[in-house]
Amino acid sequence: MKARELRPRHWARSLSTRLLIFLSIALLPLGVIAVYQTVQVIEETRRLAERDAVSRTSEAADEQQVLLERAFGSAYALGETAANLRDDPATCAAIMADFVANHRDYVFAGFVNADGVMLCNNASETVEFRGRPDWEEFVADPVAQVNVSRAGEVSGHSVYIVFVPIFDGQTQELLGGQAISIPHALSATLFANDDDGLELALINAEGEILAASTGMNDLGAFERRGVVPDALEIPSRGLLVATDARHRFNRPTAVVPLIGGQIYVLGLWRPGTMDMGVGPLSRTVPLFPLLMWLASLAVAYITVNNLILKPLSRLSTRMRRYRGDKPGKAFVSLPDAPSEMMAIAESYNTLLDRVAADTAQLEANVREKETLLREVHHRVKNNLQLISSILNMQMRGVQDDNARRILSRVQDRVMSLSSVHRVLYTDNELQSVRADHLLDDVIKGIADLVSSASTRVEVNVDLHPVRLDPDQAVPLSLLATEAMTNAVKYVAPDDHGRAAIDVTLRKEDADEVVFSISNTRGAEDAALHHDSDATSTGLGARLIQSFASQLGGEVEIVHSTTAHILELRFESLPAT
Secondary structure, eight states, rough: GGGGGGGOOOOOHHHHHHHHHHHTTTTHHHHHHHHHHHHHHHHHHHHHHHHHHHHHHHHTTTHHHHHHHHHHHHHHHHHHHHHHHTOOOHHHHHHHHHHHHHHHSSSSSEEEEEEEETEEEEOOOOOTTTOOOOHHHHHHHOOOOOEEEOOTTTOOOOOOEEEEEEEEEEOOEEOOOOOOOHHHHHHHHHHHSTTTTTEEEEEEEEEEEEEEEEEOOOOHHHHHHHOGGGGGGOOOOOOEEEEBBBTTBBOOOEEEEEETTTTTEEEEEEETTTSSOOOOOHHTTTTTHHHHHHHHHHHHHHIIIIIIIIHHHHHHHHHTTTOOTTTGGGOOTTSSSOOHHHHHHHHHHHHHHHHHHHHHHEEEHHHHHHHHHHHHHHHHHHHHHHHHHHHHHHHOOOOHHHHHHHHHHHHHHHHHHHHHHHHHHHSOOOOOOOOOHHHHHHHHHGGGGGOOSSOOOEEEEEEEOEEEEEHHHHHHHHHHHHHHHHHHHHHOOOOOSSOOOEEEEEEEETEEEEEEEEOOOOOOOGGGOOTTOOOSSSHHHHHHHHHHHHHOEEEEEESSSEEEEEEEEEEEOOOO
């Protein structure tokens, strides 16, 4: 397919026109406003219902509040009287008995002295509280409290007990505690007069149930709710506690303080008996703007999907399928897309045409340059071999051993360069060289010099695969030539009679290359190929240092009585 085959369509297929038509149907802004206003109305209705629930709970407990306030007031008044009559228990007990007889709301009244002994009570009995945990806690922290007793110790009734501390007015010393017991039967009677849809309970700050409209034998609903006022921030007007979905408790719960921060009334509203302002109709009110908003979103999504997403998906799929060798498979056709998308597809197809043509041209240029470069390396290798042959012919005509040795070293260096160019034109990659192959050729060529020695020399080669830039391969091969020549020259049997040369090439870390040559040593005059008449000019050592500098590496030479080791470390350059 050619790019010119795709043509723009009529303006009616314009993306902007289609989006304008379809998105004008969407009423998202109006839907958001409608939802917001509906939610605000429902929330305000809910808040009013919550206030009504708290108010009705508080009203239902008005008689209990009056009863408790009278009980606390009576306890403080009786306590002051009893404290003054500590030395006259009989009179004190008579006062307590008279008080209970005249107040049918209470079944017991008694005063506990500071030593934990109750001598003054309406039953004229002596009760020991010393050593009891609740008494010790009261002595340690004497505060007014309300406790529960399912079977009163003296009265025998199921009661909740108002217990207040009595102090000396001047010294503030604890004189004792006054107790007044209120029967649960009375609370049940008072609660029974309240709303049938409401269950009430009195609780203290720790959440302990003191009395309940269901009776003290049926506290399951209150216990499951588990309200602890101390764990909540309850305002003076009361609080409606959220339902507990985790424990499947869906009954609205009101908590209203009755006596300071000590006694609270807990109201459980039975399901369906309290109108929270969210009836069946009110629950469906937000659905209308929500459905309208969803419909608008659906229309907008279908529009964008059909006009933009699907064409872009097809275009993206074609782009992912693009391959340089087969660009024709990546051409894209969007017959049903808007004219703008078709224009993009036409531009993309045109670009593919250009890319395919440019790629073909570049590949042809690269092949031509690679061919020329390989020919250059081939000719340089041939020229270097020709120079080596000339040097070999020259060596045959020279009688002076020192001159022949110098020419031989020059020939080795020329052949080392020739090996580099041979590897470059035979390798598949021109931008890098397999240094292990290159060094293998260099070392094998020099190792042939020791093959005719009367004493056998072991040449151990351990070359790991390492690729180097040609700019590093040349100085490395020349350095290896000099180092190998020196090793051959000075190798000698060690104390065990073994003569060996070890050559290694490896790569450490990410880029560090390590090349080392070591040879065994014996007595100075025991070298297998050492010419006693020759004198060393030190040229090899200077060349090694020069080549190491070109590589940007460091050479470390270690001499010992048994070996001579040369180690080169340098960083390999990235292939270019």
